[in-house]
Every structure is written in structure tokens, then in C-alpha cells.
Amino acid sequence: MSLLDVRGLVKYFPVRKGVFGRVVGYVKAVDGVSFSIGENEVFALVGESGSGKTTTARCILRLIEPTRGEILFMGRDVTKLKGRELKWYRRNVQAVFQNPFLSLNPRMKVKDLVAEPLKVYRDQAQDVERAVEEHLEMVGLPREVGERYPLELSGGQAQRVAIAKAIILRPRLVVLDEPTSALDVSVQAQILNLFLDLKKELKLSYLLITHDLSVVKYVSDWVAVMYLGRIVELARTEELFENPLHPYTLALLSSIPGTKKAKWKRIELAGEPPSALNPPKGCRLRPRCPLAFEKCHEEPQLVEYSKEHWVSCWLY
């Protein structure tokens, strides 16, 4: 059974104008997204800015309320949880964000930051001080770091603190929103390895949000590629890199620098992503796609192309 099931998730943001806040349109940030994440699995959502990947994550974390659709966590509909049950959910689903200096309170010491979730959940079963030390060690930080403030740390160290804070309650799922985008490559490699170790050790599942396909290749079991609020391709990671189908996926792969000799078809997109306020009719990639044809004026659906590989494109 899967741990998290997202079914037909839709999030529209109203655009208001004028003194009375009349709604003049909607930004269709997420427009019908479905996927599931299994136990101890890593699922990656990949896309450029405006693709809706972060909005999807924010809906799952219930930081914002989805417009439509279901989010099932261990069989329970997350969008309807309240009070105690919501607390249970938040305990089991934690998050690590891109910039640790924004997600960690600068006025709290590291040890208090890491201990805070235990205090919020009144976890008396544990010796808080020892738990904090243990978790700092798990994320590869020396004990002394506990006495420091976030701004005294390097970016990599601060991200480790954010990770310690996220795992101390032993969640089942951790949402990682661009967790290494702000880090230098040498540190990025350390943090990605840490994610792999923790996944194994604590039987975690991850929802990884990123724009970087090469990171996905290392840590993820599944990948969904998003464009303007829709999933355009979804597959097992090896399968996606072995046999990329959707022109947008091909374009993303082609634009990774230093891949001139790649085996897939090199595709270059024209222009820039259109506004999600008024996405193109039919296939959303059509105006930019070099392979577009007549049929693309109709909207394609995500269909199973082969085992564990779905694509939403009229070419297939």
C-alpha cells in the first residue's frame, strides 16, 4: 500500500482587482495532479519555476488548502483532518526547505531549535537533551554546535540542523523542497548522501522537489516532470533516464550543461513559459514545442506508455 496518495489535486489562486477585490481570473498553479509515494520510497517532482511543484508540496503539507482533489495519507484524507488528527499528520509529515537561514529562528540556539518539536508534542518518554545530541550526531554535527545560533553556521551546517529538526519526531514522510539548491556542490554531495543514509536508517519516504534532474538521478525512485501545473511524464527513475519520452523532459535533459554526447534526442524549446493565468489551450507545451502538430490543439491525457511509465503527449 502506498503511504501518500494524491488524486486530482487542483489549486487555483484567485487574482483580484480593484477596490472591491473582484476576482478577475485564476492562476492555475496546480491543475489536476495525481501520484502516489510508497513506503521508504523517494518521489521527485521536477520542473521549472511556475510548474506548480512547490504549490503541490505546500498543499500536501497543508500550508495552503487545495481547491479540489484528495490527498490520502495512510488511507486518511488529509484535507479533512482537524485538531488531534491534524497534529498526528503533521508529526508524521515533516519538511526541509531551501534556505535554512529563513526556516530556522535566528534567535534560538541550535539545541533549542532541534528540541522544539519534542516540546511541542510533549514527548515525555524521551530525555530531550540526549535526543538532541543523538540527532545532531545523526546529521553529522559535533555536539558543540548545539550552543550556537543559526547565523554562526555555514549553509551546509544550517541545513543539517533543519534536517535534525525534521527527523526528531520520526516522521514517515519528509518533504524536501529544493533542499540543496542554495548549497555549494561539494556540500550538496554531503547533504544528498545524508538523505540517503537517513532514508535507510529511519525507513523514511521523501517527496523531493527540485529543478535539477541530475540530483534526481542519484536519490529518487520515481520522477514526475511537471509543466504549468500538470504532470507531463511520470516514471521509475531508471526508466525515465533510459527512455525519456515527453518533449519537455527531453528539453530539460538537453539543457543540462555538458551533455552534448547524450543518447536522447536533443530538443530546444522556443521562448519562455507562458503565464499560468492563461495557459495555452490544448497541450500546454504546444506554443514552445518543436514537435507540435495538428492534434496538439486538443488536450492530451497522462497515459501508460509502458510498464511504470506514463506520458501526456500526442506523439505516443
Added chain:
Amino acid sequence: MLEVRGLHVSYYTLGGVIRAVRGVSFRVSPGKGLCIVGESGSGKTTLGLAIAGALPPNARASRGSVRIDGANILELGPEDLERVRGSLVSMVFQDPAASFNPLFTIGQTLGDIARHKLGLAERSEAREAALAALRRVGMPDPERVLDAYPHELSGGMLQRVAIAAAILPRPKVLVADEPTTMLDVTLQYQILKLLNRLKETLGLALVFITHNLGIAAEVCEDILVLYAGHMVELGPTDKVLEEPLHPYTQALIECIPRIDRGPGRLKPIPGSMPDPRRLPGGCVFHPRCPHVMDICRERDPRPVALDKRVVSCLLYNGEKGGAR
């Protein structure tokens, strides 16, 4: 021709002196590109600012020279520097939105540059020059863009305008500091291609600053790797990327996730960047180096010429030469 020789740049702060660039030398010919690669704190941006004559007031180039066609940028007074900026050397920054005054239209901004730097007094002439620059960077619908305010353009378009502004006064050297880092990957590629084309057609000496080695492979003939302000390795891009000599270059290439590898663990570089106020003695990379020898803790390696490039590592000094 751009020639940097033995350049040292330091920042004077309340917390002490930060030696950001320590002894960097290289040359870039017209129509060619040099990529400066390094992680944060490597001194790559400071180096770029020094070349563009745009160091902040608390920074000083204490030693060395930056010569463009013979003239040493570092010796110029404020007035001469003002004259040189733009017409001899221009710069493109990471965040295009922060490069423009939001209160002026693109046409006003570009027109000002044309009037001041090209001496075009007539409004219509300045407008023509601005239009020509926009066309040169492949801007669709340039007339409409001239009347637009910065916020009306997307990041990718604005970066194109920033490049147009930089080449408008016809500089000989263009310094581009992480110009694609804020852009989406599909746009990134378009900007790289544009810079490559401009470099060749306008005979620019391009200095491209990036933290991404993959990008280096796309735009520049030569590559310079910096670590903690020190020049680590300098040479032809494919040589440096395919057979890196310096242990830092080797480790840096190893730790980058690549789509033709994985899944599994990456090979990170242990430890972290040293504090710039307390750099380790001897070779700056020795605390993190897998090939560290006793001598590395004491002696600062000098750059040596080897296999068509320059490398600063004691592994290649004399008797130990060629060891890996």
C-alpha cells in the same frame, strides 16, 4: 587583450582584513572566453569586480595589475575609471531585476548609456543605438521592449536586456558574473548560446564567472579554478575537465551529480571552505586534500606550468611531478 598579473585583492572590514584574491594571473584574447570557477568564498566575484574596475570602497587591489590593451585598470583615478567602465570593460550580473532602476523604462536606461558612453546627443540617435543593441541580443519585438518597465519583462528577457546594455558602449572585455544562475534551465541554455555568439561576432574577451563546471564546458576555451582566493588550476577547458591535475579540481568534478551516473552515493569533499580570516598555513587546500603530504602543511605551492596548463600543487613540484 585582457591580462591579469599577480593580482591580490583584500577587503578591509571591522572584523579584520579578508584576503579575497591572492595571486591570480591569466590572459584572455579577443573573441575568446575564460571561465572562472569556484565555490562561494573562492574570490571569483571579487576577481570579476577588480577586472571591471568596480571594486567596493573597502576593497583594495594591493598587488598586481589588470591590463586591458596595455592600460592598467587598477591605477586609474575615479574620472578615468568612469570613462573606462562600459567602453572598455562591461559587466553583467546574476540578478537582472536588481540591475535596472525600476522607475525608468528600458528605453530610458539604454538611451542614457548611449548618450553618456557613445556621446549621442540626439534622442533619436540614442534610441537607434538602443534598438540596435536589443536586436543584437536577439530580442523579439525590440520596439515594444524599449517602452517597457523592468518589471514587465521576465527574468530571461531582462537578462538579455542587461547583456544588451553591457555591449552597447562596445567594450573590449565583458565580465559575466553567474548570468544564468537565476534563470530556469531551458532559458539558461539560450543565454549561454547568446554570450558565445557575441563573444565571437564582437571580438569580446569574455570572462565568465560560475560555480557550475558543466556551464564552463559550454562557453569557454579556458578555465580557471579558484579555491579560497588562490589560483588552483588554469588551462584549456576540455583538458582541465577531462584530466584535472589539482586534487581540488579532481574532487570538485567528482562530487557533481551527473545524469550519466547514479543512483547511489556521491563523493563529497570532506570538511568545508576555510574561514577567509584564518586561512590554513601552507597549501590552503591541505586540510581537505586526499593526497596531502607533510610539506603541504608548510609550503605554499607556486603555480607551475605543466601539460599546457598552470597548476598550483606541490605534487607537481619537481621530483614528485606527475603523481596522482
